[in-house]
Amino acid sequence: MSETQHKLFTLKFDIKNKLGNDTFETDAEERAHITIKPEICRDCPHKKCLYACPTRCYNLIDGEVKFQYEDCVECGTCFLVCDQGSVSWSNPQGSFGIKYQLG
Amino acid sequence: MEDVSDYDVYVIGGGPAGSSAAWYLADQGINVALIDRGKPIGSKNVSGGVLWGHDLKVLDEEWWKKAPIERAIISKKIGLLTEDKAMLFDWDFEEWGHEPYVGFSILRAKFDRWLAKRAQEAGADIYEGIAVDKLWIEKGEVKGIVQAGDKFKSKAVIVADGANSRILINSGLLTKPFSQNDFYLGIKEVLTLPEETIEERFGLNSEEGTAFEFILGGLPKNIVAGGFLYTNKRSLSLGVVVDLDTLPLGIHSYDVFEYYKQHPKIKRLIKDAKEEEYAAHFVPKGGLHMMPPLFGNGYVVVGDAAALCFSNGLVINGNGPAIRSGIEAAKVVSEAIKIGDTSSKFLSKYATSLKSTYVLENLIRFKNVEKFKDNPRIYSTYTPFILNFSEKLLREENKPREHLVKLLKQELKEAGINSIKAAIDLSGVRYL
Amino acid sequence: MSNKTFKIAVLIKQVPIPSKMRATKEGLMDRSVASMMNPYCKHALEAALELKDTIGEEKTEIWVISMGPPNFEQSLREALSMGADHAILLSDRKLAGSDTYATAKALGTLIQKLGVNFNIVFAGLQTIDGDTAHVGPQVAERLGIPHVSYVEKIDFKGDHVVVRRILEGGNITYKVPLPALLTITNTANKPRGPRLKYAIRAKNEEIKVYSVDDIGLTAEEVGSAGSPTLVYRVKNVTHDRPPCQFMEGETVEDKVNMLAEKLRELVEASKAEAVEA
Ligand SMILES: Cc1cc2nc3c(=O)[nH]c(=O)nc-3n(C[C@H](O)[C@H](O)[C@H](O)COP(=O)(O)OP(=O)(O)OC[C@H]3O[C@@H](n4cnc5c(N)ncnc54)[C@H](O)[C@@H]3O)c2cc1C
Ligand code: SF4
Ligand code: SF4
Numbered sequence: 001m002s003e004t005q006h007k008l009f010t011l012k013f014d015i016k017n018k019l020g021n022d023t024f025e026t027d028a029e030e031r032a033h034i035t036i037k038p039e040i041c042r043d044c045p046h047k048k049c050l051y052a053c054p055t056r057c058y059n060l061i062d063g064e065v066k067f068q069y070e071d072c073v074e075c076g077t078c079f080l081v082c083d084q085g086s087v088s089w090s091n092p093q094g095s096f097g098i099k100y101q102l103g
Numbered sequence: 104m105e106d107v108s109d110y111d112v113y114v115i116g117g118g119p120a121g122s123s124a125a126w127y128l129a130d131q132g133i134n135v136a137l138i139d140r141g142k143p144i145g146s147k148n149v150s151g152g153v154l155w156g157h158d159l160k161v162l163d164e165e166w167w168k169k170a171p172i173e174r175a176i177i178s179k180k181i182g183l184l185t186e187d188k189a190m191l192f193d194w195d196f197e198e199w200g201h202e203p204y205v206g207f208s209i210l211r212a213k214f215d216r217w218l219a220k221r222a223q224e225a226g227a228d229i230y231e232g233i234a235v236d237k238l239w240i241e242k243g244e245v246k247g248i249v250q251a252g253d254k255f256k257s258k259a260v261i262v263a264d265g266a267n268s269r270i271l272i273n274s275g276l277l278t279k280p281f282s283q284n285d286f287y288l289g290i291k292e293v294l295t296l297p298e299e300t301i302e303e304r305f306g307l308n309s310e311e312g313t314a315f316e317f318i319l320g321g322l323p324k325n326i327v328a329g330g331f332l333y334t335n336k337r338s339l340s341l342g343v344v345v346d347l348d349t350l351p352l353g354i355h356s357y358d359v360f361e362y363y364k365q366h367p368k369i370k371r372l373i374k375d376a377k378e379e380e381y382a383a384h385f386v387p388k389g390g391l392h393m394m395p396p397l398f399g400n401g402y403v404v405v406g407d408a409a410a411l412c413f414s415n416g417l418v419i420n421g422n423g424p425a426i427r428s429g430i431e432a433a434k435v436v437s438e439a440i441k442i443g444d445t446s447s448k449f450l451s452k453y454a455t456s457l458k459s460t461y462v463l464e465n466l467i468r469f470k471n472v473e474k475f476k477d478n479p480r481i482y483s484t485y486t487p488f489i490l491n492f493s494e495k496l497l498r499e500e501n502k503p504r505e506h507l508v509k510l511l512k513q514e515l516k517e518a519g520i521n522s523i524k525a526a527i528d529l530s531g532v533r534y535l
Numbered sequence: 536m537s538n539k540t541f542k543i544a545v546l547i548k549q550v551p552i553p554s555k556m557r558a559t560k561e562g563l564m565d566r567s568v569a570s571m572m573n574p575y576c577k578h579a580l581e582a583a584l585e586l587k588d589t590i591g592e593e594k595t596e597i598w599v600i601s602m603g604p605p606n607f608e609q610s611l612r613e614a615l616s617m618g619a620d621h622a623i624l625l626s627d628r629k630l631a632g633s634d635t636y637a638t639a640k641a642l643g644t645l646i647q648k649l650g651v652n653f654n655i656v657f658a659g660l661q662t663i664d665g666d667t668a669h670v671g672p673q674v675a676e677r678l679g680i681p682h683v684s685y686v687e688k689i690d691f692k693g694d695h696v697v698v699r700r701i702l703e704g705g706n707i708t709y710k711v712p713l714p715a716l717l718t719i720t721n722t723a724n725k726p727r728g729p730r731l732k733y734a735i736r737a738k739n740e741e742i743k744v745y746s747v748d749d750i751g752l753t754a755e756e757v758g759s760a761g762s763p764t765l766v767y768r769v770k771n772v773t774h775d776r777p778p779c780q781f782m783e784g785e786t787v788e789d790k791v792n793m794l795a796e797k798l799r800e801l802v803e804a805s806k807a808e809a810v811e812a
Contacts, residue, residue: 004323009323011361020779021380028724031725048350051350051351051355052288055381074147075267075383076266081283093728094140094233095140100148100382136735138731250732251730251732253731
């Protein structure tokens, strides 16, 4: 069987639907804890952030990488998979961001 | 503000490591503040999670009777999964079901809040919802902490801010920058299910729980990943850990989780369970190669921040080591405060005492485990092979059977496995 | 007292967290459940803190004032840890059952009693447990100062402020002489989190508690006795979350198209309903 027929490629679901179960306290956009530099992303050879982020905060829209801080669960992945220096990452201001009720 | 000091010790982070440290220090009468960026404490934290062992006994002989634990783990199941096959080893240990117990499933938001509260009752001041920026360092000496640009003086700081420690990054205290090779990404969902259904489905009495861990084999492009399932009182904790380094372009990290969740074996186990909460968090691969310095002038590092998380590919044990390292650090720090010497030289006693505990000993003894567990052939080749082979072996087709050895040889050849290489790869098992 | 010449008061209420909200048998809000600072009050506090940032920390002083049971201290300490300077709590069993009239009377009297000449008073637009939006304006009347409600933007001009008040379908800009009272909307700002510097101070700050006697009122003037509003009947209404439908699709465009289609269907359906009716 060819690899591309693996079930992993044929799953049908949208991760964003799960995020409704999570509790967020979203901070103001000007205080977003992560920012990217679009001019670096434009030339990025791999764009791994699109795949690695567990809540799909990175999306390719009209050929451009767009970042959405509101759905971030602060895992730290994008900061490490981006080896191009595009991602500035900090913790959100105290009290803001993801609020796990169970963990 | 700069020359008055409100506290002798600041503990940054109220996970198991930080709260245990603060609790111990407060018990010793040390003037300590515990600061956490989550509000309430625990709301940033994720585990599988089983809390193995009794490191908390130092703080409270009967801690588990008071803690918000879910179930006592009485059985353990370890399995291999490929796309359409599953194999499971199943152990029941009667003695695990009695005091003093060996492990408990926990939900961290509740558990961590309780632990911090115990520290508070012991006398620690708790500050929730405040993120510390970094350590205040002057001439190579940690003087205190920095928050929102303000400096706070103290005699010692305990860094307990977990995996992906921004405190160490922002303070320039890592030996080398973190890379995607240093962490697994843990993705988890809590699924609710009635208590009786859980007990019936998993063959448990009330208060009893079980733990599943799987190697996810045969994933495309040599993805290295494992899965877990733990029973809570009224929910299941289901999740995967994915080696980010092996995650190929085109596959989302959460696809691996969803694939696992939709695997027929898992699907039966979680039938009718309702999605309750989705979470993702780093798990340090743990090990000496990524460990930052554990101490310096005026500070010590504990728990995940110090990569003191033990994982042999099948279990993740980070909660226990976090608690233990927090306590060991607090012992040394409280002594240091009492005699007035928080120099690097004195605080090095923390590293020495950790070496004599299972925490560091395991990391040293098992430092080659990574070679085994991150060997993609385990996941991509051998796991599917074992399952295919056993399927042929177990199938009764009422036709002439092949001899075992012949079948094995034939199958090895078909799977393209070089038996010498396999012998070398699998000898890695001895690292487990 | 100090060279802090600009004095701001912020009225703060603590409310049950929405998922725990319920009424007691007597028809009053059950205050024994987990609670939090009323979100609108937090916006009012943020407006005050922003004003403090504008005028200068050394010249400004923020007083947070609340009326309620002793556990309201939680929200007052939270306000202090965000940067307020003083906290006052009016707490007395005699206050139980106060309607907005009695509440405003008590708060207004308290503010006068404090003897601080506040340059500006902020209040949340409304509380999420009472939802009346009456208290702020009534306190202004008691204090005899102008007020503007539904404020979402404030420009400080020294002896007056220029404020934008939201309206249905637009807004009005007013020039308001000080002192004045403003009630603040949730669109005005994003409240900040606590700061360690203030949180440590907040831990040790004394919260001055006043009783009804202290402010010179009698039991007849406040609480149920002093409230012209009579509660006729209270019903606990529970409802499930309406079924939530997600727009699924490969691209954003797909999802938007699907949403548009859904909305069109809904409009058609309601039209048909209207025709039937
Ligand atoms: C999916 C998954 C499954 C796991 N399963 C298990 C398991 O079954 N058993 C097990 O033993 N371990 C498990 N682990 C590992 C375990 O969760 C960790 O080892 C453990 O949480 C480490 O504890 P800690 O106190 O060091 O860090 P954390 O628990 O991460 O706590 C760090 C704390 O610091 C706070 N913080 C961070 N930055 C700041 C800052 N700048 N200022 C103030 N506060 C800050 C955070 O809010 C947090 O409360 C699992 C981990 C994951 C992700
Ligand atoms: S990996 Fe980095 S540079 Fe590349 S697209 Fe993502 S954020 Fe941009
Ligand atoms: S930190 Fe994690 S959740 Fe947040 S944007 Fe980065 S990858 Fe996504």
